[in-house]
Amino acid sequence: MITVPVMADLFAEGKEPDILFWVGSAGSFDDRAKKITRAFVKILNKAEVNFAVLGTEESSSGDAAKRAGNEFLFQMQAMTNIEVMNAYNVKKIVTACPHSFNTLKNEYPELGGKYEVFHHTQFIEQLVKEGKLDLSDAKLDINTITYHDPCYLGRANDEYEAPRTLLKSIKGTSLVEMKRSRNNSLCCGAGGAQMFKEPEKGDRDINDLRTEDALQTKPDVIATGCPFCNTMMTDGVKHHKKENQVEVKDIAELLAESLGL
Amino acid sequence: MQLIPNIIFAILLGVGVYFFASNVKKLIRNIKLGKDLDRSDQKSQRWSNMIRIALGQSKMVRRPVSGFLHVIVYIGFIIINIEVLEIVLDGLLGTHRLFLPILGKAFYGFLIGTFEVLALLVFVSVTIFWLRRNVLKIKRFWNKEMTDWPKNDGNYILYFEMVLMTLFLIMNTTDVHLQQSGTGNVISQFFVPLFQNISFEGLHLIERTAWWLHICGILVFLNYLYYSKHLHILLAFPNTFYANLKPKGQFPNNKNVTKEVQLMMDPNADPYAAPAEDEGEPEKFGASDVTDLNWVQLMNAYTCTECGRCTSVCPANLTGKELSPRAIMMKTRNRLEEVGRNIDANKGTFQDDGKQLLGDDYITQEEIWACTSCNACVEECPVNIDPLSIIMDMRQYLVMEQSAAPQELNAMMTNVENNGAPWQYSQMDRLNWVNEE
Numbered sequence A: 001m002i003t004v005p006v007m008a009d010l011f012a013e014g015k016e017p018d019i020l021f022w023v024g025s026a027g028s029f030d031d032r033a034k035k036i037t038r039a040f041v042k043i044l045n046k047a048e049v050n051f052a053v054l055g056t057e058e059s060s061s062g063d064a065a066k067r068a069g070n071e072f073l074f075q076m077q078a079m080t081n082i083e084v085m086n087a088y089n090v091k092k093i094v095t096a097c098p099h100s101f102n103t104l105k106n107e108y109p110e111l112g113g114k115y116e117v118f119h120h121t122q123f124i125e126q127l128v129k130e131g132k133l134d135l136s137d138a139k140l141d142i143n144t145i146t147y148h149d150p151c152y153l154g155r156a157n158d159e160y161e162a163p164r165t166l167l168k169s170i171k172g173t174s175l176v177e178m179k180r181s182r183n184n185s186l187c188c189g190a191g192g193a194q195m196f197k198e199p200e201k202g203d204r205d206i207n208d209l210r211t212e213d214a215l216q217t218k219p220d221v222i223a224t225g226c227p228f229c230n231t232m233m234t235d236g237v238k239h240h241k242k243e244n245q246v247e248v249k250d251i252a253e254l255l256a257e258s259l260g261l
Numbered sequence B: 001m002q003l004i005p006n007i008i009f010a011i012l013l014g015v016g017v018y019f020f021a022s023n024v025k026k027l028i029r030n031i032k033l034g035k036d037l038d039r040s041d042q043k044s045q046r047w048s049n050m051i052r053i054a055l056g057q058s059k060m061v062r063r064p065v066s067g068f069l070h071v072i073v074y075i076g077f078i079i080i081n082i083e084v085l086e087i088v089l090d091g092l093l094g095t096h097r098l099f100l101p102i103l104g105k106a107f108y109g110f111l112i113g114t115f116e117v118l119a120l121l122v123f124v125s126v127t128i129f130w131l132r133r134n135v136l137k138i139k140r141f142w143n144k145e146m147t148d149w150p151k152n153d154g155n156y157i158l159y160f161e162m163v164l165m166t167l168f169l170i171m172n173t174t175d176v177h178l179q180q181s182g183t184g185n186v187i188s189q190f191f192v193p194l195f196q197n198i199s200f201e202g203l204h205l206i207e208r209t210a211w212w213l214h215i216c217g218i219l220v221f222l223n224y225l226y227y228s229k230h231l232h233i234l235l236a237f238p239n240t241f242y243a244n245l246k247p248k249g250q251f252p253n254n255k256n257v258t259k260e261v262q263l264m265m266d267p268n269a270d271p272y273a274a275p276a277e278d279e280g281e282p283e284k285f286g287a288s289d290v291t292d293l294n295w296v297q298l299m300n301a302y303t304c305t306e307c308g309r310c311t312s313v314c315p316a317n318l319t320g321k322e323l324s325p326r327a328i329m330m331k332t333r334n335r336l337e338e339v340g341r342n343i344d345a346n347k348g349t350f351q352d353d354g355k356q357l358l359g360d361d362y363i364t365q366e367e368i369w370a371c372t373s374c375n376a377c378v379e380e381c382p383v384n385i386d387p388l389s390i391i392m393d394m395r396q397y398l399v400m401e402q403s404a405a406p407q408e409l410n411a412m413m414t415n416v417e418n419n420g421a422p423w424q425y426s427q428m429d430r431l432n433w434v435n436e437e
Helices: A007-012 A024-029 A031-046 A063-067 A071-087 A098-107 A120-129 A161-168 A206-215 A227-239 A251-258 B004-031 B043-055 B064-093 B099-103 B105-134 B148-173 B176-181 B188-195 B200-227 B229-241 B255-265 B295-303 B309-313 B325-345 B365-369 B376-380 B387-400 B407-419
Strands: A019-022 A092-095 A116-119 A144-147 A221-224 A247-250
Touching: A019 A031, A024 A031, A024 A227, A031 A120, A031 A227, A031 A247, A031 A251, A063 A071, A063 A098, A063 B407, A071 A098, A071 B255, A071 B387, A071 B407, A092 A098, A092 A120, A098 A116, A116 A120, A120 A161, A120 A251, A144 A161, A161 A251, A206 A227, A221 A227, A221 A251, A227 A247, A247 A251, B004 B064, B004 B200, B004 B295, B004 B325, B043 B229, B064 B105, B064 B148, B064 B200, B099 B105, B105 B148, B105 B176, B148 B188, B148 B200, B148 B229, B176 B188, B176 B200, B200 B229, B229 B295, B295 B325, B295 B387, B309 B325, B309 B376, B325 B387, B365 B387, B376 B387
Parallel strands: A019 A092, A092 A116, A144 A221, A221 A247
Antiparallel strands: none
């Protein structure tokens, strides 16, 4: 059982959470991403974080609309969301989606939404540092994990370490880097609203190429921190007919499993 | 009669500098065709970036081989230019090696010796560059935008440098006084045997010829810059200074849109209010031509030296799509130069030529839509050029002015508008995940 407090309910009780969990559209609706959402909530519950979600009051962050060129729609979404969040006096936000993370952190402030925004890997790392989450028993029976840097977490916001620190803290596994990693990482092919359209004509698909990078490390698990990367890499693994040997997992899922949650 | 060489030299120098200066003026005029953008903040960070990235070449050495060779050519270029100062003064005053008595034999010899070593190293490095381009055929020099002028331009620059370094060394080799003095000729002494059967007068003639060709070559090269990708040797500095300092994922919010959205969301706004006076032409959203871009984007285009590192890391290009970030910059420059020529030909005002940067003549929609906005090109550029910002401005134009997004993106945007998610799910179902296992 997971416990998911909803902002409106807390508000009615006169309570305020410490942090808002921004679930994001993928995390709310995509079947694969919903598992990531649940895994992250298990961690939040385990660390007894006083959080809440907006639930049905959450709407698209507008990231995809903005990257697709629809600035008007983006700002409509942003200002609507900001109105809701400011009404609830939101100060801190955590999200498991680097696209939401980026736009909330960087593009909302100018429009009136000034929050302290964390990617879930940054937030979990902080929980560990503060002693609220104990990873000393975190253990998984996986030989090799390789980590794919999401562009909107890595290059876009210079966060390369938090995901790696967490993965390295899971015992029984080893983290192997791809030849292109950190700021040299190759995109999975989903960013810039590509997630929602067919690629332009070319020789091959980007996720196929990126999955090839990952498979060269002979991994048991390809870890990532983005629901879109997850979809692209999962499709890539299928394309390479490796779905029986290689799993694509979010760091939150690996951590939840490693703690037996 | 004795002053004739001095006068000829002064005229050549004057003409060379005059043409260069007038081209620089044109360059600045063209860059200023871009829209305003305030990048005057965070001065200390900007200076530090310029010193680290342009002066210190920090991003060049991310690729060790080309980076190392480039640093040699760069250092050689800067240091050997100290010698050009002496050459210019000698030319104007009719002196020969003016600095020798001033600096003393030992120190002067040390300087000339250093120049000679660097000249040789530059020659070797440039030769390796040529081999990488033309024999090893490294892929990024053979993308489809690298044909005709861009390909030749790259090689011409290398030939220029080879010839200038050779002339410099010949000049020293055949300078009998320098060779007899025995200092500073660390490299050139080994070439002396090549000229051993030539009389003193013959050597002097060769030395003078090499001297004149060398300085004329430098003046020609200086004026070649404006027409070449080689402008980066100057523009890398302002370009790194004025580069974006915000997180790479932060795309600017269009202020005009903000005003409209705020008005729409303001419950007290009068829906029937007449527009405020003197609003003028409604602002165009996004960019379809160079004049819609900002001046930093236009300076980026002139700064690009077409090294292709951006394109070699672009996921779209690596998978065979039309998009090449380098081509975006090259086309932007080509169009900007075309607009500049149009203005020159029409007494200072641009006459519509029926062309735009975005369209069949230059950047196509197919290129614009292939971008994943991953920032790999921006990260990779050794001088902080931002091709992505141009692509995003063009998407804004296509969507907001032309409603010309790909079909699937229109569907995505309709969903966001109607149900607050890029997929067609009801907003009321946003919490369903809580009870699914």
